[in-house]
Amino acid sequence: MSRRGLLGLAGAAVGAGVVGAGIGVAADRAIAGATASSAAVYPFYGEHQAGITTPAQDRLHFAAFDVAADLDRAGLIELLHDWTAAAARMTQGRPAGKYGPASGPLDVPPDDTGEALDLPPGGLTLTFGFGPTLFTTADGKDRFGLASKRPEALVDLPHFPGDALIDQLTGGDLCVQACSEDPQVAVHAIRNLSRIAFGRASIRWSQLGFGRTSSTSRSQVTPRNLFGFKDGTANIKSEDTAVVEDQVWAAAKDGAGWMAGGSYLVARKIRMVIETWDRQQLGEQERIVGRDKGEGAPLSGGTEFTEPNFLALAKSGGGTAIDPDSHVRLAHPTSNNGAQLLRRGYNFVDGNDDLGRLNAGLFFIAFQRDPRAQFIPIQTRLAKNDLMNEYLRHVGSAVFAVPPGAREGSYIGAGLFA
Amino acid sequence: MSRRGLLGLAGAAVGAGVVGAGIGVAADRAIAGATASSAAVYPFYGEHQAGITTPAQDRLHFAAFDVAADLDRAGLIELLHDWTAAAARMTQGRPAGKYGPASGPLDVPPDDTGEALDLPPGGLTLTFGFGPTLFTTADGKDRFGLASKRPEALVDLPHFPGDALIDQLTGGDLCVQACSEDPQVAVHAIRNLSRIAFGRASIRWSQLGFGRTSSTSRSQVTPRNLFGFKDGTANIKSEDTAVVEDQVWAAAKDGAGWMAGGSYLVARKIRMVIETWDRQQLGEQERIVGRDKGEGAPLSGGTEFTEPNFLALAKSGGGTAIDPDSHVRLAHPTSNNGAQLLRRGYNFVDGNDDLGRLNAGLFFIAFQRDPRAQFIPIQTRLAKNDLMNEYLRHVGSAVFAVPPGAREGSYIGAGLFA
Numbered sequence: 013m014s015r016r017g018l019l020g021l022a023g024a025a026v027g028a029g030v031v032g033a034g035i036g037v038a039a040d041r042a043i044a045g046a047t048a049s050s051a052a053v054y055p056f057y058g059e060h061q062a063g064i065t066t067p068a069q070d071r072l073h074f075a076a077f078d079v080a081a082d083l084d085r086a087g088l089i090e091l092l093h094d095w096t097a098a099a100a101r102m103t104q105g106r107p108a109g110k111y112g113p114a115s116g117p118l119d120v121p122p123d124d125t126g127e128a129l130d131l132p133p134g135g136l137t138l139t140f141g142f143g144p145t146l147f148t149t150a151d152g153k154d155r156f157g158l159a160s161k162r163p164e165a166l167v168d169l170p171h172f173p174g175d176a177l178i179d180q181l182t183g184g185d186l187c188v189q190a191c192s193e194d195p196q197v198a199v200h201a202i203r204n205l206s207r208i209a210f211g212r213a214s215i216r217w218s219q220l221g222f223g224r225t226s227s228t229s230r231s232q233v234t235p236r237n238l239f240g241f242k243d244g245t246a247n248i249k250s251e252d253t254a255v256v257e258d259q260v261w262a263a264a265k266d267g268a269g270w271m272a273g274g275s276y277l278v279a280r281k282i283r284m285v286i287e288t289w290d291r292q293q294l295g296e297q298e299r300i301v302g303r304d305k306g307e308g309a310p311l312s313g314g315t316e317f318t319e320p321n322f323l324a325l326a327k328s329g330g331g332t333a334i335d336p337d338s339h340v341r342l343a344h345p346t347s348n349n350g351a352q353l354l355r356r357g358y359n360f361v362d363g364n365d366d367l368g369r370l371n372a373g374l375f376f377i378a379f380q381r382d383p384r385a386q387f388i389p390i391q392t393r394l395a396k397n398d399l400m401n402e403y404l405r406h407v408g409s410a411v412f413a414v415p416p417g418a419r420e421g422s423y424i425g426a427g428l429f430a
Numbered sequence: 431m432s433r434r435g436l437l438g439l440a441g442a443a444v445g446a447g448v449v450g451a452g453i454g455v456a457a458d459r460a461i462a463g464a465t466a467s468s469a470a471v472y473p474f475y476g477e478h479q480a481g482i483t484t485p486a487q488d489r490l491h492f493a494a495f496d497v498a499a500d501l502d503r504a505g506l507i508e509l510l511h512d513w514t515a516a517a518a519r520m521t522q523g524r525p526a527g528k529y530g531p532a533s534g535p536l537d538v539p540p541d542d543t544g545e546a547l548d549l550p551p552g553g554l555t556l557t558f559g560f561g562p563t564l565f566t567t568a569d570g571k572d573r574f575g576l577a578s579k580r581p582e583a584l585v586d587l588p589h590f591p592g593d594a595l596i597d598q599l600t601g602g603d604l605c606v607q608a609c610s611e612d613p614q615v616a617v618h619a620i621r622n623l624s625r626i627a628f629g630r631a632s633i634r635w636s637q638l639g640f641g642r643t644s645s646t647s648r649s650q651v652t653p654r655n656l657f658g659f660k661d662g663t664a665n666i667k668s669e670d671t672a673v674v675e676d677q678v679w680a681a682a683k684d685g686a687g688w689m690a691g692g693s694y695l696v697a698r699k700i701r702m703v704i705e706t707w708d709r710q711q712l713g714e715q716e717r718i719v720g721r722d723k724g725e726g727a728p729l730s731g732g733t734e735f736t737e738p739n740f741l742a743l744a745k746s747g748g749g750t751a752i753d754p755d756s757h758v759r760l761a762h763p764t765s766n767n768g769a770q771l772l773r774r775g776y777n778f779v780d781g782n783d784d785l786g787r788l789n790a791g792l793f794f795i796a797f798q799r800d801p802r803a804q805f806i807p808i809q810t811r812l813a814k815n816d817l818m819n820e821y822l823r824h825v826g827s828a829v830f831a832v833p834p835g836a837r838e839g840s841y842i843g844a845g846l847f848a
Contacts, residue, residue, distance in 0.1 A: 071613075071640075073779070078786075113658050114724030118713030125708055126658020126723060127641075127777070130651065180784070195489075195613070195640035199779050203656075203788060207708050214786030220640065220779055222489075222613035223545075233548065238621075240531050240544020290543055290625050295536030305544060306532030359545070361491070361617050361638055363780065366598070368496075368632030370621060 050193040052135035056100040058417040059273050061424070063137030064260065064354065064379050065250035067229040069191040072221035072358040073198040074279065074375065075206065076184025076410055077213040079146070085156045089429055091212045095140065095188075096423040098208055099201075105133030108204040125207065127200050134197035138205075139189040140424045141277050141412025144168055146185045161428055163268035165276055165382040166413045172395040174406065181281050181408030184216045189277070189377065191356075195220065217408065219281065221358020221375045228356060234308060234316065238284050238359050238372050239403070241301050242308035245316055246344070248354040259352045262381055270427030273416030278387045280376040281360075281408030287369050289403045300399040302338030310334060320344065339400045342393050351386045353378040373404075383411060468611040470553035474518040476835040477691050479842070481555030482678065482772065482797050483668035485647040487609040490639035490776040491616040492697065492793065493624065494602025494828055495631040497564070503574045507847055509630045513558065513606075514841040516626055517619075523551030526622040543625065545618050552615035556623075557607040558842045559695050559830025562586055564603045579846055581686035583694055583800040584831045590813040592824065599699050599826030602634045607695070607795065609774075613638065635826065637699065639776020639793045646774060652726060652734065656702050656777050656790050657821070659719050660726035663734055664762070666772040678772050680799050688845030691834030696805045698794040699778075699826030705787050707821045718817040720756030728752060738762065757818045760811050769804045771796040791822075801829060 049069075054062045079088060098108045107113060109123025116122055147162035149155060188205055190198040199220070206215055225237045226244030230251050237243040248255050264272040289297070298304050302311055302320065310320035312333045322341055324333045334341055345352050355378045362371040380386040395401065415425045467487075472480045497506060516526045525531060527541025534540055565580035567573060606623055608616040617638070624633055643655045644662030648669050655661040666673055682690040707715070716722050720729055720738065728738035730751045740759055742751045752759055763770050773796045780789040798804040813819065833843045 075782075114712070114722070116712060118716070119711050121709050122658070122712050122715075122723070124658075125656075125704070127654045127656055129654060129658065129724070196777065199640065199777075199790075203704065203790075206786070206788070207705070210705070215782045215788070216786065218779075218782050218788070220638075220781075222617065222638065222640070236545045236547060238543075238545055240540070240542075240547065286543070286621065287625070287628070291539050293537050294532070294534060294540050297540075298536070304532070305540070306547070359614065359617075361636075363638075364493075364633045364636045368624070368634065370624070370633070370636070372617075372621075 050132045050134045052193070053104055053133045054135060054137055056103045056138075056418075057420045060261065061139045061274075061414060061417045062103070063139035063189055063191050064275055064356070064414070065228060065256060066135075066137050066191070067232055067250070068224045068226055068356050069135050069137070070193050070224055071191070071195040071198050072224070072375070073190045073195070073202045073218065074221070074377070075188050075190075075202045075218040076143070076216045077186040077188070077206075077209065078216045079155075079185045079213045080211060083212050085429070087212060088156055089423075091209060092140075092425050093423045094208050095205055096418055098204060099138040099140075099424075102201050102204065103133070103136045103138055105136075108208070125200065125203055128197050131194055131197055134192035134194035136190065136192040136197050136201060138201055139191075139277075139414060141187040141189075141414040142166075142425065142428070143184045143186065143410065143412050145183060158428065161268065161270065163262075163266075163271050163413055165262065165266065165268075165271075165384060166411065167384055167388075169278070169383070169409055169411050170388065170392075172391055172406070174395055174401055174404075175409070176405050176407055177409050178407050181217050182410060184410050184412070186213060187277065187279070187410065187412045195222065219360060219375050221360050223359040225357045225359055225374055226355040228354060237374055238286055239289055239297070239301070241297075241303065241305055242316065243357070243374075244355055245303075245308055248352050255352065256354070259381055259386070260354050260379055266382065270430065271413060271415060275379045275381065275414045276383050277412045277414050278376075278378050278380070278383055279408070279410045279412075280406055282374045282376055283371065283405040283407050284373040285403045285405070286372050299335050300338060302334045302340030310340060322346070335399065337397045337399045339394070339398050342398050343390060347393060348390050349385075351390055353380050353386055353390065379414070468550045468552045470611070471522055471551045472553060472555055474521045474556075474836075475838045478679065479557045479692075479832060479835045480521070481557035481607055481609050482693055482774070482832070483646060483674060484553075484555050484609070485650055485668070486642045486644055486774050487553050487555070488611050488642050489609070489613040489616050490642075490793070491608045491613070491620045491636065492639070492795070493606050493608075493620050493636040494561070494634045495604040495606070495624075495627065496634045497573075497603045497631045498629060501630050503847070505630060506574055507841075509627060510558075510843050511841045512626050513623055514836055516622060517556040517558075517842075520619050520622065521551070521554045521556055523554075526626070543618065543622055546615050549612055549615055552610035552612035554608065554610040554615050554619060556619055557609075557695075557832060559605040559607075559832040560584075560843065560846070561602045561604065561828065561830050563601060576846065579686065579688065581680075581684075581689050581831055583680070583684065583686075583689075583802060584829065585802055585806075587696070587801070587827055587829055588806065588810075590809055590824070592813055592819055592822075593827070594823050594825055595827050596825050599635050600828060602828055602830070604631060605695065605697070605828065605830045613640070637778060637793050639778050641777040643775045643777055643792060644773040646772060655792055656704055657707055657715070657719070659715075659721065659723055660734065661775070662773055663721075663726055666770050673770065674772070677770050677799055677804070678797055684800065688848065689831060689833060693797040693799065693832045694801050695830045695832050696794075696796050696798070696801055697826070697828045697830075698824055700792045700794055701789065701823040701825050702791040703821045703823070704790050717753050718756060720752045720758030728758060729756075740764070753817065755815045755817045757812070757816050760816050761808060765811060766808050767803075769808055771798050771804055771808065797832070
């Protein structure tokens, strides 16, 4: 009994690695939640890891892991082998192990936990990364003989003005980003990778995201964040191949050869003070963002995808139509020496606090070629002057080197250990 | 600019209140996440509140509220009026207020927060309930002159063996259950109701659920819980109209006349010790549940919907095929004087604990005519003997009287204040 076997054909129909708009796979409500995109299957092996330029799926489960203190280099390699094998299976809509949740011997634990047994593949991607502490621990120890392989671009992020980081939401030796159209498929993947890692690595922190806040393809509409504004209008899109080459993928000439075809992932857990935001007048919200709320057009005029004109004057009152300290201006490439990010963030709500306020916000994820030239200068500028800061609190932070994709028969990160 | 206006036609096509299997509304990927079911619209006004026998939607945001200490009876009625008006709008795919998030005056806060602006209605239902403390506070105070109206069936739940309840996850004066195919639509609804209640009621606890664990219609496949088993095979289905009348809806003759056509909601936050469960052998997992993991058939034989035969003998080893202390036997109507529940629970993951274990489980919701004859005796039996208890921890609990549906022009709970 192979997981999701019934959907093999539908999956194959969109299995070329790209989900376009309006694909002609009928929604099949006999399978809970099955739709064209939930039948999508992305290749696991390849030049790059999936889950970066892949059209951003709707749901996220992200986990940062710490490696057990007693694991050695051979044990770490074995873990990466095991994760690679399970990820290659699960992303293709198959169970984590060869027997699956219900068809193995009765006297051993199942090699898959089963909650995704009847679900379509859901466009699942699993993207793995290596944190700075995998190379050099805080006390300078070279646990796995990897210190000399640490890429210069994998810097520890500096303290930014206003940072309110919580240690338990920050850092990590390893990360796994699970994205899917179905949250149960993403949760199933993280749970099974955690199960497989038992005794070798354990979850340091984790995050569910219920709604994507960026498009990474022109085939997708721009979603909205919890401020109610479109987010990611100016995001790097996978169709912009020259920009992707220049701003997303690390190259051999950048230094660490094993990272060629990889990227650097910055994650930031950003609490939004939504109750205060919701009491702010509409005009002020738009001034802070620099765009209008309905269409998402820059306040200098036009429609959503019109380039903002930061010199255009306001119709009344003097000054520019777009406030110089608005989010759109400070984050714009022209304010940052042309630096851009490929964002892949998600809205989250983690219950509520003791005052009845929703613990809500944006789990920011960005991929880039070099955080020193991209996330760090952009965030430095935003943290100093962005009008939006009054409504934001950065509570978690991490950076990971995301190695290139694995060749079939090899494993994720093999180049690091070569 | 009316929210989701573009999908009006698709919504109307399935607007009769029932989502069937294989409805011919094309998936429209130009709108993020739109599918046949995400275009569904359920009527808000009617004999019963929606969200009970409605085919269980895939995602949940549930919130329990406490009423502010200084709110009086007139203020409570006004809040219910305001919630009714907003709920009637949002469930039909419209913004919470008349202007919406982006089209109102610039110098006042928007009357909708905007994150659902471009999303289809998502089959949103909003179901309201009244907790015991709304009628009589713990110190016996009759805050709103409602003590004499408290239904006898609205009992405080007893302490069950093994309960490990956390006060901040328990109780509440009011509740709102938001169910939708799209989690962002459910979150948007709870957030806006909380915003509208500002200063009058605040969230005491809240819960997101990412995957439904029960079917409430024969048109739905049975989903799986985080033990990897099908859940809710024997659930009350909306098509069983005689059983629904007998077991779900309160009647005038039950006592509290204002509750006729209403129901009683029991919520239990149940942590699952999934890491321990995952190390249990397959045969033992099946013995605990009383069903096989793949098909969900009772261990006495047959297929998923075959009635269990608790007297059938095991093929080997003596004893019955279904363990007398298995979950399926203890929860079965024949073990409980025929009592049944209409379950509408959801899988949840709330991050992880300090040991790297996922905070995962089942947010149990059940509707019934009288908890004294249904949930309480069933849970008493389960709490004492269920083999599954080793892997469960009840950490939150609440009970609410869910009044009948409102007539158009009236408001939810009007009968209580008549």
